[in-house]
Each structure stands twice: as structure tokens, then as C-alpha cells.
Amino acid sequence: MSTNREDGGSRRQGGAAFLLAQLGAHAAARFAEGIAELDLTPAQAGVLRLLARTPGRSQRELADELGMPPSRFVPFADKLEERGLIERRRNPGDRRLYALHLTDEGVTLLSALGEVAAAHEQRMCQALTPDEHEQLRALLARMAAQQGLSPGVHPGYRQVRPDRVHRPREPHSPEESRTPDQGGND
């Protein structure tokens, strides 16, 4: 047992680590909802951001960084290429590997994505004052660095599909009324 005072409220909500996992999953799910309006998944948003920072990376590199096997990266990149967001260029020096680049359309979408991210940031931190918000960011950044997390990527990118939303008890949200009757017998 820990020597910290774990009575009362702190025990019921769990420690910082639990709250981190809980809020982190929540944040990821809400972000996925937000970018779904751009028809993007978290993994897709992640690779766009990676390519914006370092263009010309090979599929192998990106797959490795995102934590997905190369075999899964191929159809993943295919979709982005079909949508005209990224572009495969042959590397003259080594014709085995592609160099991936953002298209102009990809850059445009990336900026829209930035707006979504900003709105998401505000919504997540509604409960905090601007001062606390910055305080929190600083604490988290320090923790992430100490834990050896590389900036810009997180394990959720492994998943192709965004997290399903879990709503145990929703205080304020329009229910997506899913018709209990499928509308026909089948």
C-alpha cells in the first residue's frame, strides 16, 4: 500500500496514472470524432503530420514509427494516395524505396486538421484556467520526456479504426438515436 493519503476522493478516482489513462482514452476518442468530419482516422492524421515535419520518408520508416507492420501500411498509404493527400515518388538513388510527400491538397487538409486540434484542445481543457492549462501542459511534457516518449506519435496510431466511444453515463449529449427496430425483418 502506498504511504500517500489514498482515502476519500483520491482513492475513488484513482491516482494520477489512472486519470491519465482515462482522460487519455477520452481525449483520443473525442479527437477521432473531430477529425472524422474530415474523413480522417487518428493514424492518418498522424502520418500527415509526420510527413509535414519530415517529407520524403520511406514507407518502411513511417510504418516503423507508427508501429504498424509494412504489410498493413501499404493499403493504408494507398487510401491516402487515392484521395490525393500524399504522393509516392521513386527514389532515383535506390529504386526499391518510395519517398512519400504531402500533396498541396494534403497540406490544405493538414491545416484544417490543425484547427480541429485547436478546438479539441480547448474542449478538453474547459475546466482549467488558462494558467492551469499551461501548467498542465508543462507537467505533461516533462513526464512524456522522462518516460522516453517520442514527440508526435502515440501508440493509438497502431489502430486503423478509431476507438469506439464509451458513454457509461452521458450528462450532456444528444443521443444518437439508433432505431431499435432495424426497419425491417431480416
Added chain:
Amino acid sequence: MSTNREDGGSRRQGGAAFLLAQLGAHAAARFAEGIAELDLTPAQAGVLRLLARTPGRSQRELADELGMPPSRFVPFADKLEERGLIERRRNPGDRRLYALHLTDEGVTLLSALGEVAAAHEQRMCQALTPDEHEQLRALLARMAAQQGLSPGVHPGYRQVRPDRVHRPREPHSPEESRTPDQGGND
């Protein structure tokens, strides 16, 4: 240590929401590693904790709270019952539903789980002073409450298997003081 703080660095790491998702996934993965030594998955640990707080709940209730369909909860509970951690008792009032209870063995394991959680808490917050640690916990608790998250559960419990660990930059491992022993099995 010399932490050269540069404005670019904070922006490169993303905002608080991104760090939350990143650290949250990391915390969940590390916690899963920790309880794997007790042969428990996060979802199993979650239901044990729920039963400790409110014994006698029905499978339906628990499945709903954990975010898994009842059909999946059945084999999930089966395993815990086979291991002697929980117990199904018939409800005399309504014979349709079971009342789930922790066994003595379940209570014992739960306390071992508490120790793992405490160690996990400390490891996650290594970078913080005790004061900052408490500060962070308070901020997160406030955010979780405002976001309508119910205490004690998080969406990660939906998954049966724990998150795979994502190590984008394993080769160097710059300042990770992590023993390669724990959780070596991926």
C-alpha cells in the same frame, strides 16, 4: 539534468490534449505490463475493482459499465470464476440475474493489484515533485469530472487484450532507466 527549454519544443510535442492521449496510452500499456505479472488484464482488474466497491452487481450492469456487450462478458466472467476470483450467486428475488461477488482469493489479489498500481503511479510520475504530483492529480480529477467521466472505469476496458507496447526508437534507448527484464514478452 539540463533541460534546454525551447519554444519549438513545446509546440513540437503538441498541446495538452495530445500529451494526454500519448501519456494515457503509455500509462495504460505500462499498467498492463505490471498486472500481467498477476496474470490479469486491465479489463479484469477493472471488474475486480468495481466488485470491490459495489458487490453483488449483475453481469448486465457490469458489462454495460465496462462497455462490453453481454455476450462478451460471459466468457470474461467465466475465466475469473474458474480462477476462483469471483463467484456467481443466484439472486433469490429475481432468479434471472446473477449477483457477482469477490471471493477471498479475489480480495487478496485485489490488494496485490493495489501495490502494483501504487508502484505504477510512482513510476509514471517520476519526473514530478510530490507537490507537482498532487497538483497534477487535482487538475486531472477536475477535468475528468467536467468531461463527465465516471470514476473507476475507462474505455480501455473494452479491449480484452492489453495494448501492445509501441517502441518507435528502441535501438538507442537514450536515457531510459528501464530494466529489460519486465514484460519482455511482447
Added chain:
DNA sequence: TATTGTTATACTCTATAACTATA
């Protein structure tokens, strides 16, 4: 008829590994 628990089935997602083309 509605609800709890259960079982069955079909479907999706995934990793592994074979295959090609370049080096």
C-alpha cells in the same frame, strides 16, 4: 411480453510469411 444470461455465427482486423524487384 420484457429481461437476464447464454450460445452460435458471420464478419473484421491483424500478423506472418511468401513473393517481386531492386540493390
Added chain:
DNA sequence: TATAGTTATAGAGTATAACAATA
């Protein structure tokens, strides 16, 4: 021979829906 990219396939995990018992 080794590596980047690709394709094929078998396996795991999942939700949906049908079912039996009880209310």
C-alpha cells in the same frame, strides 16, 4: 544475399442475433 514494397492467408477478436429461463 539482403532490403523495400507487395500480396495472400490463416487466425484471433468482435458484434449481432437467435435462444432458453424467468419475471
